[in-house]
Amino acid sequence: MIKAILVFNNHGKPRMSKFYQYFNEDMQQQIIKETFQLVSKRDDNVCNFLEGGSLIGGSDYKLIYRHYATLYFVFCVDSSESELGILDLIQVFVETLDKCFENVCELDLIFHVDKVHYILNELVMGGMVLETNMTEILTRIEDQNKLEKQEAGLAAAPARAVSAVKNMNIPQQIKDMKLPDLPQAIKDLKF
């Protein structure tokens, strides 16, 4: 199973990370850092597999990575995955990104994090390979885009969502929450 998918640039700045096994925030940062240190030391012409990460899963753990221009794509997997298979999966992922963004570059990943996640969701689900057929993935992404466009207030909706995410203060809200009242609260809040 795929434990995590990390994308970072040549300086170790994370550009996307997705963990399929639960780690707390600190741990996630540590894993990214460690992985970067392991991967960045290696020449481009050595092999794409690497053992020795200590933070996830112990000995049954491999890093499979590819280096594209400024970005590293690293998949952290256990021994139940085929190495070359995953290597090709990275290729499919990148090619899909490339098709969606038309010549993908680091900036695309920064400004369209949501889209990258949607694409990844079509590719990998819960740590398992979901779909490997590029055309199929592309049609699904296009379908999603169409759906988005069909919906009225297209511009407003994501903005509203973003502001909602920004404005809320999660820990406090959780503390204030009284569980028995909840069902009612949801009803009242319907759009």
Add this chain to the structure above:
Amino acid sequence: MEAVNLLSSNKYSEKQIGYLFISVLVNTNSDLIKLIIQSIKNDLSSRNPVHVSLALQCIANIGSKEMAEAFGHEIPKLLVSGDTMDVVKQSAALCLLRLFRTSQEIIPSGEWTSRIIHLLNDQHMGVVTAATSLIDALVKKNPEEYKGCISLAVSRLSRIVTASYTDLQDYTYYFVPAPWLSVKLLRLLQNYPPPEDPGVRGRLNECLETILNKAQEPPKSKKVQHSNAKNAVLFEAISLIIHNDTEPNLLVRACNQLGQFLSNRETNLRYLALESMCLLATSEFSHEAVKKHQEVVILSMKMEKDVSVRQQAVDLLYAMCDKSNAEEIVQEMLNYLETADYSIREEMVLKVAILAEKYATDYTWYVDVILNLIRIAGDYVSEEVWYRVIQIVINRDDVQGYAAKTVFEALQAPACHENMVKVGGYILGEFGNLIAGDQRSSPQVQFQLLHSKYHLCSPMTRALLLSTYIKFVNLFPEIKTQIQDVFKQHSNLRSADAELQQRASEYLQLSIIASTDVLATVLEEMPAFPERESSILAVLKKKKPGRVPENEIREGKSPGPTANHQTEQPPAPAPTTNNVSTDLLGLSTPPASQPSTTSTSNTGVLLDVFGDMYGGTGTPAQANNVNNLAPAQSTYNAKKFICKNNGVLFENDLIQIGVKSEFRQNLGRLGLFYGNKTSFALQNFMPSLSIPDELQGKVNLQVKPVEPVLEAGAQIQQMLNAECIEDYSDTPSMVISFLYNNVPQKLTIKLPLTINKFFEPTEMNGESFFARWKNLGGNQQRSQKIFKATQPMDTTATRTKLLGFGMQLLEGIDPNPDNFVCAGIVHTRTQQVGCLLRLEPNKQAQMYRLTVRSSKESVSQEVCELLADQF
């Protein structure tokens, strides 16, 4: 909260953002989960497949227990129902897989089995791929039930393999038909032995052959992706061939194919080829074939640019080594070791040591190899390795002389590694006499050689050298005075280390006082070590579970106490632990213990010697701390808690459990404190009570549940209330289970809830005590034990224990002032049991007599049992 609202939106984009938020930011433990579940439920039953997909994705990405409970029933239905769209089916299969991993029981059995298996026949390749992953996991749990998938998988595979790349259209990746699905199917088949049905088997072999043939065809594209995909399938096919291990013909072909890859331009292929060959080397059919490639492998160990590949080459060399090529391989590895990467040196040292031992026909060769090893990579030679060489030398008479000679020569080098000094010191101390006949290595020379290294060594090594010297006193009486001078120098303030000082002075006295006979007995040659599994092998297994080609590889759940933790401790009387890593206990202890470990009868002699020396100053036993057992790494001593209420109940590397308790009459309250000692959270943390059958109805216990996650470094408290209904023996226990790094751990801890906790101390005068004592004279009421003292007979310590036990200590009542008498009442809900006790120590014989009298037979017995182990 807002995100949850977004989930219930009807607009796709809003919903999508909501789900995205949740999958990124919400973890499994959040309270929000409960809210989300309702929204997901709605989406799951939605008509719109896109919504259903979103919901499934969310479930899979979170994949928690709650999710499994909430949706365990819905998803299988989605998966097999006829009107579900392919896209949704695909997601449902993986979603189910994810939930199955979190909780095993959600997969329905019976008719579902065949329906799930038949997904392999689905038209849509995406669905088949997803289903294969699911079935693979299910098969691991329940191979019998899913046996039917073998033939389906084989036929599916043969359809893909024989298809030309135009047939499968979209699922052809760089001219390779459905590589991922092929890989998955081949993996699935590795769960079973080769198919029994000859038809199916033939077909499978045909497939495998086709795959091997295809590897020979010229590539259809120059792109690296093409060869990657093709080889992914090929490697998986080879693993299946290795797994089946029945077709010598295929195995040899596979081996040749891998041999070609070894010199391929692609680093990835070289890496994988080496890895697969490691597996091939373990099969009897292909072992010989693998050996053909030895040259190339050695070359890649030396020349390869990439350390991962070099590491694989070392692994392979280790796997392909046998009697015929051992000498060559070991030699090559030794040569390479000088320039090897630091990161793999330690492992290589272990491997060389193991190979040398395993395939040594001539043990002089073995000794040479190990000494070379220490010379080349002394820093990476762990203690186990040099312990082992000593074990072997001691157990084999034929190499002792040679070993002594070789180490002697090795020590003459101007700079030699400390490990070399250790081995040298030990071996010369034991067998120096074998080479003393030669003028060049006379006792004098040996001693001076060793002593010239003394000042450069750590205290641990110095201690060992001191022991060597005392052994020299026995072996070569002619240099006795010289050695005594050395001891004198070190027995005073000049050696800052207390251990060294003590050792030096004890040895000095020993050499002065003891007669030659005593010396000869005490300093006899070490007895042979019992043959056990090599401790080095154990270390390698621990380091690389799954890498060592041995049958019974058990992963150590938590690191047990290892020999080096105890190095500085006084010795246990004999290495009796069956833990392999404590193998060398006798060795690892500073050799001050050697005299006492040699045989028990010697201990007495030795004690006498020291007794004279420290005459009258104290108990002789303390001069040489023979009795103090080294504290084990994981301390768990329930007995200790009979006489005390608070303290650390259990401790190992992962967890510490403390307890505080108070009792009143027949009620008690315990606070249990669980502390996480690791830097990871302990998941699924669950302490639960386990009450033995005979205790049912005799005690009443209530515990408060605790949070299921114990964060790193955190401590939580659990309260436990107890009521004693009737007197009992035995004690309830706590079963604590949790996941550390996803490895399930389980501990059973006896709770400190013995019957004596419900004692109420009772004050009474001598008259009434003896009146009652006489009254309780019947056989039924009396319980008596006579036992040997296991600890020094110290009056204050005994008093403290008796007070802690819970009874009232009555002073000045017994006519003999050495005796202890106590009185107390055991409170239970049903009755109160008066109880009297008398403890009579006999210092000469180091014995105690304990008498307990009470109005109830079972109580007297239990109290007597409990207390008897305490002194």
